[in-house]
Structures are given as C-alpha cells and as structure tokens.
Amino acid sequence: MGKVVVLTGAGGVLCSTLAEAMAKQGHKIAVLDLKIEAAQAVANNINESGGTAIAVMANVLEKASLEAAKEVVNSKLGLCDILINGAGGNHPLGTTSNPHLLEADLENTAEGFKTFFDLDPEGIKFVFNLNFIGTLLPTQIFAKDMVGRKGCNILNISSMNAFTPLTKIPAYSGAKAAVSNFTQWLAVHFSKVGIRVNALAPGFFLTDQNRTLLTNPDGSLTQRGQQIIDQTPMGRYGEPEDLISTTLYLCDDASSFVTGVVIPIDGGFAAYSGV
Structure with missing residues (x-):
C-alpha cells in the first residue's frame, strides 16, 4: 500500500523528479511549492x-x-508518512564577487561588486531562513503525523558544501551545514518515536538557480563551471535522476536501521583533494 509523501519545493527541477519517482512506487504525492502553478504542473504530470x-x-x-x-x-490523501524537505536556495546578497579578498577589492567601486565586508545581513538571513527554517518548520508541522507510527521518515536536502564550504557563498554553505547538523539532531530526537531522519548532499546539478553561473x-x-568539472572525478554535472535511487533507499523500509546519515551524491567532488 502506498504511503503519503509530502515534498516541499517540489515545483523545482530536482524535487519534481523525486516526486515523480516516488509516485511510480505507488505512493500518494503532495506537491508543495510557493508557486502553485509549478506545483500543479508536477501534479498533473504524475496524475496523467x-x-x-x-x-x-x-x-x-x-x-x-x-x-x-x-x-x-490530510483531508485529500491522509496522514503524512514521508516528508522530503526540498525547499532551499541561495541569494546574491549573501554572495561575494570574488573567491578571495585582495587589498585592491576594498577600493573597487563597481556597481554590484561585493566583498565579504559588503554582504547584506538581510540577504544572509534570507538564505539561512530558506534553508534551515524552511526545513525546521515543515518538520514541526508534518512530523506530528508520524509519531508512533511505523515506516515514517524525513529526508532533508543538504549539500556537498556542507562538508567543505565553497568560495563566494558563505551564507549558503553555512545554511546547508546547519541542515546537516539538524538532520543528525532530529535523528536522535525522534529515535524513540519511530521516525528516521536522513539527508542527501547533492553535488553540482544544473538547475534554474545556478545555470547562468555555471x-x-x-x-x-563558465570559468567556475569548468573548475567544478575539473574538481569532480566523474567529470560531469549530476542529473536529477542521479538522486532517485538513494532517495528511494532512504525512504524505504529497506533502510529501517539507517538514521542520521548525510549521503553525498556528487560524483566524488567531496572526496577529491585536487591532487
């Protein structure tokens, strides 16, 4: 019998792929997104x-x-069995223009140029809220359905730069590190009420958010895009479908003794020293 799966940020490239994959397993899918048109398009594809x-x-x-x-x-599908916290992202106001600070940067007055000292606290707050609070709040709401029931679990979306931060994006790196830490905390906290909590740590996948950067x-x-490929032993970007098998494993009862893990899906990026 299929379970009820709730996915946030499911109108995006990665989580829509996961939603469709979970539906093919016979699960009932709740496609949650801030943009209802995007969510409806995904739901329509699944239903069709x-x-x-x-x-x-x-x-x-x-x-x-x-x-x-x-x-x-709850009224249309039933109690939530599986929650996938997929909402997240970065913001330009939490991003530096250069990977390293040079003395000359302090005199750069070009429009839009940002050093570490120019980062906007509001932009940083936005990134932390979207990734961390945007994982915490859905868990508070939907995990109540899971307490004391069998086969329930939560899957968070961290990032490979939670392990080693990337240049230029301190807010996003820190926020995803918080998601990884929170995943471990939740796994322990929920361990007595039958809820498992794990996370994926995707490497570089081309999405609507980063396509113009890479x-x-x-x-x-781009130069940064080539740097990434050079640092990825498998020599390519990830495809959304690369996330499916690990997602199915972590959300299935086959992983019933697995909780508190953060699994990189990054083509070896995090394992490679560059030498």
Missing part, C-alpha cells in the same frame, strides 16, 4: 502518468501556511 498527486501552495517560512497545507494533505548562453562552461 497514472499516479496520485495533489498540488498545494505552501510557504515554508510561514507556519500558518504550512498548517493550512497540512489540512489539505554555463554560458551557448552552453559552454
């Missing part, structure tokens, strides 16, 4: 393929919005 899915608007930073979403999920309009790699 013979699966069961509903689209629900939810703001992962507003508890009232999540509570309203939970009422819809590729040029003609499809060739």
